[in-house]
Amino acid sequence: MPFVNKFETAPAEWLPIQDREAIDRVALMDFYKNQGKKFENSDFELKVVWDVHDYFAMDLFQRIRLSDVDDKKLVVILPSPEVAVFITVTEMLNKFGVSARNLHVFFLNEYANEKGDVAPWQSPYSKSGKFMKYFYDRLDPGLRMPRDQIHFFTRENCRGYSALIAAEGGADVAYTSLSWSGGIGAIDAETYPADTMEEFLGMGSAYVTPMLETIAHDSLRGMFGCSGDIGNVPPCAVTVGPKDLAAAKERIDVEFLAACGGTPAQQKFAAKMALFGPLDPKNPGSMLRLFPGTCYVSSQVALPPVYAPDEPWLEEKLEAIRANEESGKEI
Numbered sequence: 209m210p211f212v213n214k215f216e217t218a219p220a221e222w223l224p225i226q227d228r229e230a231i232d233r234v235a236l237m238d239f240y241k242n243q244g245k246k247f248e249n250s251d252f253e254l255k256v257v258w259d260v261h262d263y264f265a266m267d268l269f270q271r272i273r274l275s276d277v278d279d280k281k282l283v284v285i286l287p288s289p290e291v292a293v294f295i296t297v298t299e300m301l302n303k304f305g306v307s308a309r310n311l312h313v314f315f316l317n318e319y320a321n322e323k324g325d326v327a328p329w330q331s332p333y334s335k336s337g338k339f340m341k342y343f344y345d346r347l348d349p350g351l352r353m354p355r356d357q358i359h360f361f362t363r364e365n366c367r368g369y370s371a372l373i374a375a376e377g378g379a380d381v382a383y384t385s386l387s388w389s390g391g392i393g394a395i396d397a398e399t400y401p402a403d404t405m406e407e408f409l410g411m412g413s414a415y416v417t418p419m420l421e422t423i424a425h426d427s428l429r430g431m432f433g434c435s436g437d438i439g440n441v442p443p444c445a446v447t448v449g450p451k452d453l454a455a456a457k458e459r460i461d462v463e464f465l466a467a468c469g470g471t472p473a474q475q476k477f478a479a480k481m482a483l484f485g486p487l488d489p490k491n492p493g494s495m496l497r498l499f500p501g502t503c504y505v506s507s508q509v510a511l512p513p514v515y516a517p518d519e520p521w522l523e524e525k526l527e528a529i530r531a532n533e534e535s536g537k538e539i
């Protein structure tokens with residue numbers, strides 16, 4: 209039987225985006241060539257940088273410093289666990305004596321169980337607990353914000369969390385990061401189903417059951433031994449809604465999840481879908497392009513995907529096999 213050098217397949221039926229042409233086009237997009245302000249909102253920008261953590265830390269530190277200097281409230285939505293960023297920022301705050309007294313913290317999302325209970329920050333599996341351990345506790349006591357300015361998710365407030373953010377005047381900045389499923393935190397195509405972007409952007413905080421890919425993605429985190437411990441990842445979550453991110457004055461998106469060495473990166477395709485894919489509620493990360501902000505992509509995530517063509521010798525070998533098969537000879 210001759211070799212057939214062509215094999216076509218539809219996307220897995222459970223994937224939100226089924227457009228094969230769009231998927232193939234996005235997969236081959238180049239982060240470097242598309243840097244700059246080339247998106248639906250003229251104030252949204254893509255930047256490829258060496259170390260995304262540095263840019264995240266510098267941005268957060270500068271905002272806290274200005275809130276101290278100007279004595280002005282600063283409301284942020286933070287992803288967690290961003291341990292490296294939290295440690296870096298607290299080191300700078302302590303070194304330069306910058307007070308975080310005006311900082312009001314809300315969290316992007318938090319783990320919950322199947323009964324609707326939200327992980328308390330004291331739990332080793334709490335995302336907000338990492339903020340407390342590596343940010344709040346590391347700050348000099350005299351530089352800390354009052355505890356009531358740290359807004360933890362609870363079973364009671366999860367559906368009204370959007371109202372809590374709005375009561376503080378909305379977020380000055382929302383820091384975001386994409387999941388393997390292409391969502392933002394626990395905001396994905398299944399947790400926030402919508403027919404239009406307008407409907408999607410009007411949805412607030414909720415208790416949700418994330419897509420299976422999000423569970424798999426989170427199983428690689430340090431709190432689960434960086435080992436794919438899927439069985440211990442909580443099955444549910446509480447999360448801010450798209451409308452909270454849309455209402456923020458600015459968004460800083462950070463894409464840096466990559467394996468040590470080589471080119472694998474969990475966020476490579478998710479980031480490409482968000483930046484270059486369909487503007488669609490089934491592609492939640494695409495909402496970022498509609499508002500002012502910056503997406504920082506690490507140089508590792510920006511490496512070309514491994515879709516290299518076969519080596520010439522392989523094609524030559526295949527041609528020789530085909531020729532011999534057609535002539536009835538064996539090779």
